[in-house]
Amino acid sequence: MAENADTMFKNFKEHSIAEFFKKNRQMLGYAGKVRSLTTIIHEYVSNSLDACEEAGILPDIYVGITEISEDKYHITVRDNGPGIPKSIVGKALATILAGTKFHRYMQQRGQQGIGAASCTLYSLITTNKPIHVKCRTTKDSYECDISVDVKTNKPIVTNIAAMDKGPTGLEVSGEFADIKYESSDHGVYEYLKRTALSNPHVSIKLLEPTGKEISFPRHTQMLPKKPKQIKPHPLGLSTNDLVDFAQVSTSNKLSSFLVDTFARITYNKIDELRNIAPKINFDSDPKKMTWADAEALIKAFKEVKWISPEMDALSIIGEEQLGVAIKNILSPEFSQVIERKPKVFRGGVPFVVEAGIAYGGGAGKQGKDTVSGNILRFANKVPLLFDSTNCAITEAVKGVQWKRYNIGNFDEEPISVMVNISSVYVPYSGVGKQAVSQEEEIIEEIKLAVMDAARSLQKYVSHVRNKSVQESRYKMIMRYINQLSGDLSNLTGTKKEKIEDALTHIIKDKYKTIFEESAAQEEEQSPKQERKEKKSNTHDEESED
């Protein structure tokens, strides 16, 4: 009974973020041996792709995995990117929450400064080893060992040595335990295959622990449009954001601060804002803006008609590239790719959805004797292999009424639905970044993209089914013609061959007509069907653009 506040709080302590994630590593994706390995590869490969693209280099990635003992592997990931300056390599690869991307308003795979540092931490806590880095930048060539002081979240860099000069690039290697290489749906092979699918400009080589080398070749020499940093849109701001921006402003006047800092604010718009919020002094020092002023401004922003946010920051796969990649990698009988126009969520954060449907052939999840529907999720072109139930993409795809599109049971058809969402800020639901938060606007937009692609699938499936029904009827009738001709010949005295020729001609002609008719009918019916579809879908369709 004798506990009181003083005795209870005598062990009060602060902890570093590294300590926190050491204790709760499942939150970073280190949960289960297969998933932990995939997480390591995912973190390194994402960083390599971001760096190469920012430097304008077509990425060549090598991933090598060799077994040391049970559940313990040596991993190497090498790229041809720009490298990391020697002065900051320690923090870049070992300090959690350090990086260049945190406050950028730009689309990149990384956005938190956690990934690579979490790998260094994982190597330390499972094998007590540092990671080894070989790096060449345009200025420097060096190698070193890097580990982390968990209590302080500070890097420990040792054994620094010079290397021969050569083309730029970064190689990170290390020993990791409590992981397992497996060729499951959640394994490294599947992760890299999907990375190749969503990044046709990338060449990836994988050395499996068995010694087998697998190559995912580049499908295009065209580097995706380089991501551009954009200004925030006024509709995407919170009061707190606005105050934060104002406090570091170098402008003398609130008006020029707003025009310089945010997208779509012009001096004409400032005049509009003056009318809407007459109490605000737009000539005052932005640094002195009060919370109440900011609140009033945010409210005023909502009453102005703004041009949509700039979309230059978004880097998508692209309809053509995605189509080629799906054909090459899944070899389906049918595929359709949709690229939607950019939209915004939360008022001002731009995003784009791309969707592809593949049917038949290598599409769907291929089991031993079965095939089932498969959802391939991507965010900023990065495959998401885990936490599927919790994801906006899964919810949207499952929410489509597939029966309307001639897909009776999604889970029993040879179908792959691929969705990529690109944004300067993807709202992940967890630190491990494996699921997109279920925001209404994002789910809706994904649904529209998938439904759009599904309409083409519907035509294809009904065409295939119709054709096969006609064909089997035709074959059945042709089988009876011989018998019938003989019977008619007996009745009429006409030569059997003559009758058979005539009948064959009639049937062939008849079925030719039916085929033509069915094709024509299909063309006629389809728009009708689509109109009907559209009508019943009115609440789904946005009245856009």
Next chain:
Amino acid sequence: MAENADTMFKNFKEHSIAEFFKKNRQMLGYAGKVRSLTTIIHEYVSNSLDACEEAGILPDIYVGITEISEDKYHITVRDNGPGIPKSIVGKALATILAGTKFHRYMQQRGQQGIGAASCTLYSLITTNKPIHVKCRTTKDSYECDISVDVKTNKPIVTNIAAMDKGPTGLEVSGEFADIKYESSDHGVYEYLKRTALSNPHVSIKLLEPTGKEISFPRHTQMLPKKPKQIKPHPLGLSTNDLVDFAQVSTSNKLSSFLVDTFARITYNKIDELRNIAPKINFDSDPKKMTWADAEALIKAFKEVKWISPEMDALSIIGEEQLGVAIKNILSPEFSQVIERKPKVFRGGVPFVVEAGIAYGGGAGKQGKDTVSGNILRFANKVPLLFDSTNCAITEAVKGVQWKRYNIGNFDEEPISVMVNISSVYVPYSGVGKQAVSQEEEIIEEIKLAVMDAARSLQKYVSHVRNKSVQESRYKMIMRYINQLSGDLSNLTGTKKEKIEDALTHIIKDKYKTIFEESAAQEEEQSPKQERKEKKSNTHDEESED
């Protein structure tokens, strides 16, 4: 093209954990207005309950929510706990990852030192206001305002003033925006109702924004067994854990370090270990233990037969208390509560599962004209309202073959299944602590608990159904007796009344027998059925104890 490592990394920066969560608040549970409000209440109430129980005080909790303007509320949470010493109140309520619970091996609701600090952060970023604290400890009575410097994760304590002395307790109040009070399944009312369900020793008063006062009274004066800090079990350790413990050891010898630090290690066991790992010098300085030694020890631990971990640290609701709470709060027609024996997961982390099933009456999710199956999830007695699809409890309950237990379609029956998992370390799948990671051993144990309770439900449901079938047959026959008696009277000349009396007597007697028989049969059949059940379940049942 001109980007290189130096230009790309010129904006390289470190960020505080507060900055990280400011940007990614959805990861802490601040996603959506209703959920954000529930998260705030959850964080404060959990802290209050932990503090009261640790100090041995029966908790009286007051939650007041008043609307300031649209989506903006004033919130007060008050307890009769031990309070917080003035010297650390700032850090305790504003610094993320600061607290007393982080390295404890003890069951508490909080385990990270994030919750209350996240509320202070949320108040700051949505209203720019500090939170206000009124606190009385056994030594001190004071009030103050507390906010946080986001860039450094340091507390800002202002307006400190003395208060009159009085009984100990803590009151935290503040303004929060971007939240909404709603009486949905995910709202504050439901959260507190479920908290009362799993904490029958707690009294909670809620003032709703409408002015309505709701009381969840205490159902028992018995405080749950006080959580006890325990020593880690050798089977629950990783190599890294062992090295960490060794480095801060004050023992001279490895042997005494092991005996003093961990549960179940005795000098007899040390002798066993000497035989298993002859290369290890148990007389050496534990601080000098190498990683290889630690790895060898961990391996050796796995070959020793250990007594199970101590279970003293686990504080459960208790069969009796839970039964009373379910009856009081859900008023079901039938209920059954199961308390399982403690088990371990990951080799050495102790946990206990409790499950309750309520059927009929107020059980199930009550819609306007419908009722459906409901899963009430709890971890360390804290209700989990979000991320249900991602949770071990949901997976386990959905995995039960309900048809076996006379529940045709779980989603269409008036059934509530309640599961509470208690552990010194609950493996949550996210920082927001709303779902239990899907660990095999935990799922299995939950399933066994629920199946156990379901067997009683099965008997109840079949009894109810059987009885109603017999009753309707009896009624039907009685309806025909009058007609039949008349007909027989005409045929035989016997008086109708006499025949009717005789028949009625026979039927009543017959059905009395049938009722008795059915009751007897049921008793006879049930064990048989259960045996069969058990047989087909062999792979599920653990060969325990």
